[in-house]
Amino acid sequence: MMPKRQQQTENRRGQIVEAALACFIASGFHQTGMRDIADAAGVSLGNLYNHFPNKQALIAEIAAMEALEKQDLIDALAADLAGPAIRDFAERYLRLCERPEDVSLTAEVLAEAARDAELARLFAANRRRLASALADALRRGAEQGDVDNGLPFAACAHWLLDALEGCAVNRALLGAQLDDVDISALIDKLLSPAGGKR
Structure with missing residues (x-):
C-alpha cells in the first residue's frame, strides 16, 4: 500500500493534470498559462511548479x-x-476517439504539433505503437485466413487509424451521418480475403 504522503502527492498531481487538460481543451496549449492551470486546480502557482516545472512537463504527462x-x-x-x-478494436477505438474531450484535445494536439516538434514526437510515439500493434494483428489475421494477405499491413494499419479518427471527428464536430453498420461493413470489406464470406 502506498504511504499516505505519497498518495496525497499522486492525488494532487492527478488533480493538476485534470485541470490542465480542461484548460488545454478550453483554450488550447498555446493560450493556457501555468497560472491558469494553478487556478483551475485550486493550488498555488508555487505548488504547481513543485509538481511540474513547466507546461511541457504537463503535456508529457498527458x-x-x-x-x-x-x-x-x-x-x-x-x-x-x-x-x-x-x-x-475498430469499434472501441472509434468510441474512444469520438468522446468530446478527445476530439477537442486531438484538434489541439494536431495544431500545436505543427509548432512544437517535441510535442509532436510525444504523441507520434503513442500512435506508432498503436499502428504497429494493429499491423501485427492484420498480419496474424492474414496467416489465419481472416484478412486479405495482399494488404500492405503497416500502411493499412495507419490508414485504418486515420479513417477511424476522421469518422470520429466528422461525427462529433460536423454531425456527419456515418452509420456504425456502414463503417463495420467497410472495414469487413477492406480486410476480408478474396472470396471470403462476409
Missing part, C-alpha cells in the same frame, strides 16, 4: 496517460483470433 489508455487496446489486439480482435 501523453503518458494517453499511452496507458491505449495500452488496453494494444493488449486486446494480441488476442488469439486476430479478425474479431481487429473488428472489436
Whole structure:
C-alpha cells in the first residue's frame, strides 16, 4: 500500500493534470498559462511548479496517460483470433476517439504539433505503437485466413487509424451521418480475403 504522503502527492498531481487538460481543451496549449492551470486546480502557482516545472512537463504527462489508455487496446489486439480482435478494436477505438474531450484535445494536439516538434514526437510515439500493434494483428489475421494477405499491413494499419479518427471527428464536430453498420461493413470489406464470406 502506498504511504499516505505519497498518495496525497499522486492525488494532487492527478488533480493538476485534470485541470490542465480542461484548460488545454478550453483554450488550447498555446493560450493556457501555468497560472491558469494553478487556478483551475485550486493550488498555488508555487505548488504547481513543485509538481511540474513547466507546461511541457504537463503535456508529457498527458501523453503518458494517453499511452496507458491505449495500452488496453494494444493488449486486446494480441488476442488469439486476430479478425474479431481487429473488428472489436475498430469499434472501441472509434468510441474512444469520438468522446468530446478527445476530439477537442486531438484538434489541439494536431495544431500545436505543427509548432512544437517535441510535442509532436510525444504523441507520434503513442500512435506508432498503436499502428504497429494493429499491423501485427492484420498480419496474424492474414496467416489465419481472416484478412486479405495482399494488404500492405503497416500502411493499412495507419490508414485504418486515420479513417477511424476522421469518422470520429466528422461525427462529433460536423454531425456527419456515418452509420456504425456502414463503417463495420467497410472495414469487413477492406480486410476480408478474396472470396471470403462476409
